Amino acid sequence: MANDRLEEVCSNPPMPKENQKSVRCDLCSKPLVAENVFVKEGKRFCCVAAAAQYLSSNKTLEDFHGRDKKRKFVQAIKKVVILSILAAIAYGGYQYWSQNKDKVREAGQELREKAKDLENSVNERSDE
């Protein structure tokens, strides 16, 4: 549990009195009086251990975001590669079609005739 971990590192600083100015620990949010604040890298903590944990988990988070960015970048590259391959295939197909329009048309015509023959033979059989 995250809370158990916080209890481990965060000391129990004396509660500020009502008329005392207080700040909160950036890790555990406990109220702190000025003389008990431990400042590190512009953050305020109740103790050195809290600062260490906060800054190390922050670094872990940054590492994670860095890896996430890298992963997304790789995915984007993969997408671009796949799209270029598809574009190349489409372009090649178009080139083939435009250079062999007659052949493609003939093949289509042949297919239509075969389909018609098939349809006719099926109809003839069902007529019998």
Ligand SMILES: [Zn+2]
């Ligand atoms: Zn704390």
